[in-house]
Amino acid sequence: MTVPVVLLAIALVAVVALLAAAGAGKLARMDGATYPTALTRAATAFAAVITLTAAVAAALEGLLT
Template sequence: MSITLLTIALVLLVALLAAAGAGQLARMDGASYPTAIRRAAAAFAAVLTLAALATGTLATLAGK
């Protein structure tokens, strides 16, 4: 159970760092604040989607 919670925390941390980086890069590129937040949210969602996809794939492979 603790490994699962630690993994979830790590994935959320990576997603937050990716979102912060995407937002910062958007602002450095001259994007407005709403656009930068939108890009950060898209990066956050993308990381979580990839993590869910990887988890599903590993669960399918482990079940065989």
């Protein structure tokens, strides 16, 4: 893979993770959660997206080599 493709993929994953975190935080606030609780839920969603992406990348790397 070339460096620009890898950087674009990393940027795309970061944007998707941030959008998921923002959505989780907003939904938590709409549900009546306090700001610290909403921030915790947003951080959990962000970490989950990053972890899932790393797991999928590792599985694909194993299949493609």
